[in-house]
Amino acid sequence: MTGQAQEYDFFPAHVVRTRRLGPTLLRVTFGGEALRGFASGGRDQSFSLFLPRPGQAEPNLPYAQGEGWFAAWRALPAHERAVMRSYTIRAQRAEPPEVDVDFALHGTGADAGPATTWASTAGPGARVVLLGPAVADNRSVAFRPPADAGFVLLLADETALPAVGGILEWLPAGTRTLAWIEVPDAADIQDLPAPGGADITWLVRAPGAPSGLLPALRAAGLPDGAPYAWIAGESGTVKELRRHLVRERGVDRRAVAFSGYWRRGASEDRLREEAYAGQS
Numbered sequence: 001m002t003g004q005a006q007e008y009d010f011f012p013a014h015v016v017r018t019r020r021l022g023p024t025l026l027r028v029t030f031g032g033e034a035l036r037g038f039a040s041g042g043r044d045q046s047f048s049l050f051l052p053r054p055g056q057a058e059p060n061l062p063y064a065q066g067e068g069w070f071a072a073w074r075a076l077p078a079h080e081r082a083v084m085r086s087y088t089i090r091a092q093r094a095e096p097p098e099v100d101v102d103f104a105l106h107g108t109g110a111d112a113g114p115a116t117t118w119a120s121t122a123g124p125g126a127r128v129v130l131l132g133p134a135v136a137d138n139r140s141v142a143f144r145p146p147a148d149a150g151f152v153l154l155l156a157d158e159t160a161l162p163a164v165g166g167i168l169e170w171l172p173a174g175t176r177t178l179a180w181i182e183v184p185d186a187a188d189i190q191d192l193p194a195p196g197g198a199d200i201t202w203l204v205r206a207p208g209a210p211s212g213l214l215p216a217l218r219a220a221g222l223p224d225g226a227p228y229a230w231i232a233g234e235s236g237t238v239k240e241l242r243r244h245l246v247r248e249r250g251v252d253r254r255a256v257a258f259s260g261y262w263r264r265g266a267s268e269d270r271l272r273e274e275a276y277a278g279q280s
């Protein structure tokens with residue numbers, strides 16, 4: 001016994017409702033009594049979402065096995081085991097226990113990933129499992145600015161827009177914040193509540209065009225002082241943005257939190273297998 005609370009747990013849940021936020025973004029609200037124990041730390045709180053395969057009533061996930069669940073899940077045939085994808089908690093409410101997750105839908109037909117296909121057709125009652133925080137102070141919150149940051153820089157595409165929303169709601173008043181957010185359609189632009197105030201620049205990426213985030217950042221004048229930067233989105237773009245900040249702007253690399261949320265041409269399964277191969 002260590003006396004420490006378990007940091008993560010499995011939370012079976014179901015779809016309560018869905019709502020279109022724009023052409024690309026779909027909000028799925030999950031509910032269920034188990035979510036009373038889900039302890040989002042806010043900001044960019046991420047978690048793993050397990051989804052059923054087509055034709056299954058619930059995700060095939062041997063979580064009752066405790067610590068051996070991952071090996072047992074991985075040992076299942078690929079077409080039978082639950083789809084596992086990373087998402088962000090956009091909002092959590094206590095009564096009734098609910099969480100909102102905003103899905104950036106991408107691709108159509110065979111090009112669409114299984115999470116996108118699932119979200120596009122999910123209706124009330126659809127069953128899922130969340131693997132997420134049981135304590136609010138957990139390692140799946142990456143946005144951790146130091147108290148002495150001169151200003152905050154946020155750079156995101158549509159997959160990281162839910163995280164930016166959570167971060168802006170969390171930031172205390174008086175924090176100078178500049179955000180660049182790129183979405184695929186002007187109608188995806190949202191009114192983001194930012195009690196602390198923020199200068200938000202929205203970019204709209206034309207279909208098939210490269211990201212405009214780096215050119216926009218390059219052209220921008222930044223305030224004086226040392227920033228804390230948070231970057232998330234497509235991996236290649238995230239790397240370029242980080243490199244620009246560290247090499248061309250001289251930002252301290254320890255003050256740049258960055259995360260590839262997806263990689264062009266690679267499913268999350270492939271990214272996980274690569275990470276797994278790198279460890280073994």
Ligand SMILES: Cc1cc2nc3c(=O)[nH]c(=O)nc-3n(C[C@H](O)[C@H](O)[C@H](O)COP(=O)(O)OP(=O)(O)OC[C@H]3O[C@@H](n4cnc5c(N)ncnc54)[C@H](O)[C@@H]3O)c2cc1C
Binds near residue numbers: 103160162262266268
């Ligand atoms: C910590 C973290 C938090 C995340 N939070 C969110 C979130 O809140 N909302 C959200 O929508 N996404 C979020 N993502 C990204 C999401 O996990 C990926 O987009 C995921 O690949 C979607 O799964 P899929 O089954 O639809 O596609 P996959 O099966 O994983 O991929 C299929 C194909 O689609 C491509 N692809 C994947 N995502 C996109 C995209 N957005 N646009 C274009 N092509 C794509 C892949 O390159 C691949 O070629 C997050 C990722 C991480 C790591």
